[in-house]
Amino acid sequence: MFSQADSVQGQGVGSAYNELMRLLRTRLVEDFYVTVNRYGQSDLTHYHTINPTYFANSFSPNRGRKIGYVHFLPETLEGSIKLPATAKKVFYKYVIDFYNRMDQIVVVNPIFIDKLAKHGINPDKVKYIPNFVAKSEFYEQTQEEKNSFRRKLDIDLNKFVVFGDGQVQERKGVDDFAKLAIANPDIQFIWAGGFSFGKITDGYDHFKKLVDNPPANLKFTGIVNRDELVNYLNIADLFLLPSYDELFPMSVLEAFSCNTPVLLRDLELYKAIIDGYYLEGRDFDELNEKVKLVKNNPGVLSKYKTLSEKASLEYSEDHLAEIWKKFYNEQYEIGKKLGQIK
Template identity: 60%
Template sequence: MLNITMFSKADSVKGQGVGSAYQELMRLLRTHWQDEFNVQVNRYGRAAISHYHTVNPMFYLSTFMPNRGRKIGYVHFLPETLAGSLKLPRPFQAIFNRYLIAFYKRMDHIVVVNPTFIPKLEAYGIPRTDVTYIPNFVSKRDFYEMTPAKRTRLRKQYGYDQQRFMIIGTGQIQDRKGVPDFIRLAKQNPDIQFVWAGGFSFGRITDGYQALKKVVDNPPANLSFPGIVDREKLVDYYNMADLFLLPSYNELFPMSVLEAFSCGTPVLLRNLELYRAIIDGYYQPAADVVDMQRQIEHLRRDPQALKQLHDQAVLASKDYSEARLAQIWHDFYRQQAKEGAR
């Protein structure tokens, strides 16, 4: 039995992807490998592997304690990816950035959810040989495609028009997620129902909070903000929608995209380099908000194009299946345990 300790506060803030990724991994390990891995959470006893999911100061201090075993760091963000997420005073931001890299350098090995982060970590002085790419995933038990009849009932239940074309976005309400562009598109298309499921997970320090809060409190008639939606209810929103739109300017490997894929929801994304590295061919890219408008008009008029995107979403969900990732994590932990025993 391999003793693994997870260090995480990822589920203490609702409505953010780091928490979703952590919950998925915990469930996967307990479902597939409970006979091989003894997984504990935030315990400071002896462990063969200590896997750090968040960068809390107490966790950093624990890396100096004995019996931590092989220290694994999960990189969900870098200093440059925090721009547009949190608005901190410049001196505090600089201090946090230095702390973040110092935390990663305390690790024996790093896991990234997107391969484009590997050269960036190298630039911070972390050897490429100490970094492994393992993508995110979601469970089909939680996110799945529903029947047309069920989707019709859900729209009635949630109070959305059955006949309207419906576009959904999910995640934190912040500038980095491209929410201002989502709002602009809603205003340009008053006959389309737009829904953004998410909220201000970090409150007033969220970048763009003041301007975005005004729209959330008084949105256009065709734009709905249901707030932070529990994960077990998010599957309803993906299935009600005709199209998933995430206009983010900066991402790693957003859980929301995988959730949409798993539900068979066609996906439209800003054409970022990191997407091309991991999910190229599975989504419709758009260069900017003008291109997004063009793509929305095209997909709305062409059911066959929308159906093709649906089929690509289904293929993507198979590529990032729970079964495949379960084996990858099993092999990774076993290899790291061997490295730590040398």
């Protein structure tokens, strides 16, 4: 494994990497010997981030068969970071060059197979494996635990809570989240996340003002550790992610795993992976309509709570352990056949 995915807090990339590492260290510990950021000889080398040092070491004959994890594409970076035009062009080209260096690509959403093909990457070397969440980390708490955390935050036990998380940036739809808070003053809105990319975050000045002066019923927590995130997901009556673009957000899987009903912006990419498990809205008006619907209709909320529970089983650690085991073994056999593994 080569990764700096957990070097920047508050990113889904780091969460996905840590979940896979936990799986390899527990469920698959008897199947694979795993090293992290070590340059010795290996059969398979799995790159989770696209650091230039990793690109350079990918030319080493000790790397064996090279696997690249696609957590983003150039177009999905729009609305996340702001770069000068020339720097953006160079960086976007580098991203694709890195992916092209790989013998095998893993994507977390099947619709990105075609998108990679448009960038010149052969679809035959791209494999879809979804993200997953461990139930030991994200689970539904007891009512006593939920009440206790609400008291800690000074939130009334009967208050309807809408929770969202992710980096504070334009792509995540934070502006709409704030507008929804203004439109629903009787609801407590909470957003967990911060400026993981600092001042190069797209729209930083605008969002810094919003975070410093939010509506009265909107709380920005800043970056929250994953072991505390489960508490927020459990006090939420509804998880809301109004993003304009995503790959396969870990935050949604974490909400599913806590059996929290989910509301998302109506995006094509969700259809291929979690269609039918969540409420959706195309724009602010429809999202607002759905927020009011679930608040005033306990039966609808209960339905989507059940659907979240069903979704969490499909993207569970148990299910994905078998998928990753099969994938790595297949890559080993291919590497042996092609002479990539010594």
